[in-house]
Amino acid sequence: MQINFLDKLSDNTDHHIFVLKAKRGNIGDIAKEYTFEKIVNQAAEQIGFQVKNEAHFDILGSTQRQNSIISVIGIDDKNEIDTLEFEKIGGIAAKIANNKSSHIVILADFCQTAYDVACIASGVILGHYRFDQFKSQTNSQQEKRELTSVTLISPFATQAEEIFNTVLNPLASGTLLARDLVNLPPNVLDPKSFANKAKDLEKLGLKVEILGEKELLKKGLSCMYAVGQGSEKESFLAIMHWQGAPESQENPLGFVGKGITFDTGGISLKPAAAMDGMKGDMAGAAAVTGLMQTLALRKAKVNAIGVIALAENMPSGKAQRPDDIVKTYAGKTVEILNTDAEGRLVLADAIAYTIDCYKPQFIIELSTLTGAMLVALGQEYAGFFSNNDSLASQLEIAGRKVGDKVWRLPIDKAYDKLIDSKIADMKNIGGRFAGSITAAQFLFRFVKETSFVHIDIAGTAIDSPKNPLNSSWSSGFGVRLLDQFIRDNYEQ
Numbered sequence: 001m002q003i004n005f006l007d008k009l010s011d012n013t014d015h016h017i018f019v020l021k022a023k024r025g026n027i028g029d030i031a032k033e034y035t036f037e038k039i040v041n042q043a044a045e046q047i048g049f050q051v052k053n054e055a056h057f058d059i060l061g062s063t064q065r066q067n068s069i070i071s072v073i074g075i076d077d078k079n080e081i082d083t084l085e086f087e088k089i090g091g092i093a094a095k096i097a098n099n100k101s102s103h104i105v106i107l108a109d110f111c112q113t114a115y116d117v118a119c120i121a122s123g124v125i126l127g128h129y130r131f132d133q134f135k136s137q138t139n140s141q142q143e144k145r146e147l148t149s150v151t152l153i154s155p156f157a158t159q160a161e162e163i164f165n166t167v168l169n170p171l172a173s174g175t176l177l178a179r180d181l182v183n184l185p186p187n188v189l190d191p192k193s194f195a196n197k198a199k200d201l202e203k204l205g206l207k208v209e210i211l212g213e214k215e216l217l218k219k220g221l222s223c224m225y226a227v228g229q230g231s232e233k234e235s236f237l238a239i240m241h242w243q244g245a246p247e248s249q250e251n252p253l254g255f256v257g258k259g260i261t262f263d264t265g266g267i268s269l270k271p272a273a274a275m276d277g278m279k280g281d282m283a284g285a286a287a288v289t290g291l292m293q294t295l296a297l298r299k300a301k302v303n304a305i306g307v308i309a310l311a312e313n314m315p316s317g318k319a320q321r322p323d324d325i326v327k328t329y330a331g332k333t334v335e336i337l338n339t340d341a342e343g344r345l346v347l348a349d350a351i352a353y354t355i356d357c358y359k360p361q362f363i364i365e366l367s368t369l370t371g372a373m374l375v376a377l378g379q380e381y382a383g384f385f386s387n388n389d390s391l392a393s394q395l396e397i398a399g400r401k402v403g404d405k406v407w408r409l410p411i412d413k414a415y416d417k418l419i420d421s422k423i424a425d426m427k428n429i430g431g432r433f434a435g436s437i438t439a440a441q442f443l444f445r446f447v448k449e450t451s452f453v454h455i456d457i458a459g460t461a462i463d464s465p466k467n468p469l470n471s472s473w474s475s476g477f478g479v480r481l482l483d484q485f486i487r488d489n490y491e492q
């Protein structure tokens with residue numbers, strides 16, 4: 001999609017989008033000059049339009065073309081409008097234009113800063129996303145008008161274009177990559193093809209290492225190997241390096257993602273109803289991959305490493321069994337009581353390997369780890385656990401800014417004892433209660449003294465609630481959270 005920024009309304013498009021603010025009751029100075037204000041206000045009064053966030057209506061106007069469309073979006077500006085609300089305006093605009101217009105003009109002269117204008121443009125990109133590459137073209141689909149270009153009108157046009165091109169468009173691109181990866185079916189995206197997509201990022205300046213099963217066994221990542229041994233698909237560990245601050249003497253920032261490209265549960269087979277959607281069990285790896293692409297595209301002045309553990313959990317004569325005992329990269333042994341608790345196994349090896357080989361300042365790990373997280377927090381917040389209060393606070397602040405909201409949950413020795421095993425160092429499940437916490441306690445056994453955050457995105461990354469910035473089954477949760485976290489705290 002083409003995004004244009006202009007400081008004057010000179011376009012003759014047949015679809016204009018305005019924002020009606022509750023407090024001011026107008027649609028901006030440029031709109032007054034273009035004689036739209038009277039039309040819009042009269043229409044709003046006649047239909048009894050209530051100005052509030054995400055509400056909108058359409059009217060026929062008379063601009064430079066007959067029968068043009070004027071769409072009006074209402075925002076409640078009783079309180080200060082934050083950047084997320086500006087993005088939502090863009091998302092609403094994209095949805096309004098869907099199947100109606102190929103080119104829209106958004107009057108953004110009500111924005112107070114260039115960043116606000118750029119956020120509207122970013123919201124258009126995010127809100128316009130659709131995953132339809134596997135749909136055949138029917139006659140009705142061919143008749144639909146695809147939105148191909150958007151023009152934003154603002155006195156801050158030049159500055160907004162710079163912000164959009166250098167920061168927000170790369171971020172939107174990384175978010176859409178994560179959505180695409182999660183939406184892809186498992187017969188298209190298996191561990192090898194996922195690893196290849198990570199390798200493709202070398203075109204952007206990343207350095208990418210790929211470890212196959214022979215390397216995993218040679219290096220001692222036996223626990224990760226065990227998860228994928230029942231599948232015909234080979235398992236891989238992909239390590240993506242971004243060196244945006246080559247002169248820095250600080251250790252890199254570390255990010256790890258769970259990448260189970262399909263999770264049947266293994267020998268502990270899931271019921272059919274619970275297996276639908278398990279192509280999304282790699283959403284953590286998708287978020288890390290989307291983040292690494294974002295850092296490269298916007299040439300972030302930071303050094304970071306993204307590690308994704310890629311495997312397929314299948315039942316077969318070669319699959320691991322309940323009662324097996326496996327050895328981890330860290331040398332600790334795990335009694336397998338349920339092969340459907342496989343995510344923590346691949347992550348244990350990936351986390352320990354990352355710490356041992358790359359000595360990151362911290363590790364932030366993302367995974368669709370437990371259904372218990374859905375029970376605890378539903379789909380509005382991702383639950384997270386940390387041994388570092390500063391990191392926890394930074395993530396919470398970043399999450400509120402971009403709408404990837406996170407809520408901290410406890411870790412405690414009282415929970416840790418629930419995963420003690422009588423015949424191994426630990427077992428891979430902790431019983432009926434506190435399932436998300438015992439899963440986190442399992443991971444914390446492998447972080448040594450490293451500052452660590454585990455984010456369980458089971459409720460927010462897949463089949464998440466629809467909003468103006470996303471109507472897809474996959475949300476791309478985590479990319480925007482981590483990029484904002486880095487921009488706020490670690491850019492040089």
